Amino acid sequence: MLRGFNTAASGMIANQRMQETLSNNIANADTPGYKADQGTMRAFPELLLQQMGGETVPTSNGGLTLPVQKELGSLNTGVYMQEAVPEFSQGDLRETGNTTDLALLNGDLPDEEGFLFFNVQNPDGDVRQTRNGNFTVDGDGFLTTNQGYYVLDNNEEPIQTDGMEFNVQENGTLEVGGQQVQLGLAYSANAADMVKEGNGLYTPGEDGGPLENAREIDGVNFEVRQNSLEGSNVDPSAAMTEMMNTYRTFEMNQRALKAYDQSMQKTVNDVGKLG
Incomplete structure (x- = not known):
């Protein structure tokens, strides 16, 4: 009976977490570059039930009792939401007319699960990745994200634009004051290894390893469009x-839990009457 409580309760908790994941996706439907999370459900290990007994075998001494085990079948112990994995697919593009808005388009990539990212610097000074190209220019003339994170060049240095007027070529090269600066672009051979850190930032997971410079990998093609944004x-x-x-x-799990509760209540009351 108590095992039934646990099974129904685990189903409710797992579906609650799934609802939270879906709600977060809908809340970010208009966030540039946002990648929807896909929740994955997994069953707890099943229990194998066996009937244990004995069988008496006649012998010259009167009989011998041997242990006997009979397999009854397996018992499911519930489910849980294992993880939320971002779905890395290209979002739709829309023109904004803002010179600081940049959209990164994946071209032909050597790996089926490969994906490209902008390199930015988080508040701790570490390099992180993002697909949100809704950039701006801060008071010191540096290209930043809306959260104030520096957008990095190909040498992982902040990009100085000295204002909102600059041009970006399709190969990701910025033309600033007669000089050319290449946007820092990272390539992940398996985007499923990337982990969300919040505020649109990603970092390689434990199995992802360090990311590679997209410009140094054969077969990686991309396009950067200025005055445009990639949607979610x-x-x-x-x-x-x-x-x-x-x-x-x-x-459904809630009704099952209520039925278990009513059965338990009836059992307790009947046992009390017998006493």
């Missing part, structure tokens, strides 16, 4: 449909 890859309609299905599953 969230499908609001699909996300809403999945939220409704998740809510129905939550309700």
Whole structure:
């Protein structure tokens, strides 16, 4: 009986976490470069039930009892949401007319799961990656993200633009005051290894290893478009449909938990009467 409580409760918790993931996706449907999270469910290890008993075998001494085990089958112990994995696919492009807006388009890549990122510097001075090209220029003339993180060049140095007027070629080269500066672009051979850090930043996971300079890898093609932004890859309609299905599953587990509770209450009351 108590195992049934745990199974139903684990289903409710897993679906609650899935709802939170879907809600976050919908909330970021208009965030440039946002990649939707895909929740993955996994079952807890199953229990193998066996009946243990004994069988008496006649012998000259009167009999011998031998242990006997009979397999009854497996018992599921519930589910949990294992992780939320970003879905790395290209979002739709839209023109903004702002010179500081940059959209990164993946071209032909040597790896099926490969993906490209802008290099930026987080508040601790570490290099991180982003797909959100909604940049601006700070008071010191440096190109930054909306959170104030420096956008880095090919040498992982902040980019000085001295204002909002600059041109960016399709190969990611900035023309500033007669000089050319290359945008720092990172390449991940397996984007599924990238981990979200918040504020649109990514970092390689434990299995991802250091990222490579996209300009130094054969077969990597890309395009940078100025005055444009890459939208999120969230499908609001699909996300809403999945939220409704998740809510129905939550309700089913809730009803099962209520049924267990009523059975337990009836058992306790009946046992009390027998006493």
